[in-house]
Amino acid sequence: MxxxxxxxxxxxxxxxxxxxxxxxxxxxxxxxxxxxxxxxxxxxxxxxxxxxxxxxxxLRRPIDLISVANTLYSPSYVSFDYALSYYGMIPERVSEITSATSKNEKLFETPLGRFSYKKVPLQAYSLGVDWFYDDVDGGRFIATPEKALCDKIRYDRGIGTLTQSAMVEYLKYDLRLDITKLLDFGLIEEIATAYRSKNLKTLSQLVEKGKL
The missing domain is CATH 1.10.10 (Arc Repressor Mutant, subunit A)
Structure with a gap:
């Protein structure tokens, strides 16, 4: 052949x-x-x-890096900076594809780039994950905009516990976040509870009040 x-x-x-x-x-x-x-x-x-x-x-079409990320290490879903960039919520082009997994952390250096995996607790893992399908690559898992943002904030170890005003500053100037459509504060609140995160609780309050 x-x-x-x-x-x-x-x-x-x-x-x-x-x-x-x-x-x-x-x-x-x-x-x-x-x-x-x-x-x-x-x-x-x-x-x-x-x-x-x-x-x-x-190749007849570009390689789908989300499909590759899902397949290299499963269960996993693409999230963090790559998902935020995918949704146009941050301006940077992200080269490393970072995913969330319920298993141990992992890193693959491949000819297609770096694929990294962060471990999230089981109670938070399945919340806010979308499933897409096409006839070539089949099903793919990626965080919703809300989950990608929550994952990013939760695992940004250097920010400490933020007040509402500090959270707005962080999102605006550190992440340079651009929210193009309304976020679901109920989903963010549910994720915040699963993560037991004060910062994510603050984020849900800001979204509920329409301050983002």
Whole structure:
């Protein structure tokens, strides 16, 4: 099977060794050697043990980094700065894709960039997570704008406990936050309770009062 045929059969942003094997074993005697040679030639890009993507020459569309992040380490959902940038809530272009996970923290250095994972408590993990689907990459998990902002504030260790005025200053000048649509203060309050966070409680109060 030629690489272009393999790509046509695997249009995903990220795929497993098992997927490759099941396609190649129909026409290749030593499948593992074939996969190794495709990596050496640069046609396949190894992201971590057992997971690959195709090189740029074989891509029909940009790689979906959210799908890659979800697959490299699961369960997880994309959040923090990358999600805030994805929603246009902060001006910076974010290169590191940071996710939340219910498991231990993890970091992957890949040819596509850094993928990091922060551990969040189980009671907060499933709150405010959206699921998107398309016909190529399937389902993907990303924080809602509210959850991404809550995750960011909760894990910003240097800010201490903020008053309402200090929180407004932090959001405006430190994060340079741009809120383009109303946030759900009820969801933020629920997340604040799950995180047991005074700062997030303050955030929910500001949103409820329309001060953001």
């Amino acid at each position: 030629k690489t272009i045929e393999l790509r046509n059969a695997l249009p995903l942003s990220i795929f497993s060794h098992e997927m490759l094997y099941s396609l190649l074993e129909q026409s290749v005697t030593n499948v593992n050697d074939k996969i190794s040679n495709l990596v050496k030639s640069g046609e396949l890009v190894r992201l971590k043990k057992g997971f690959y993507t195709f090189s740029k020459a074989y």
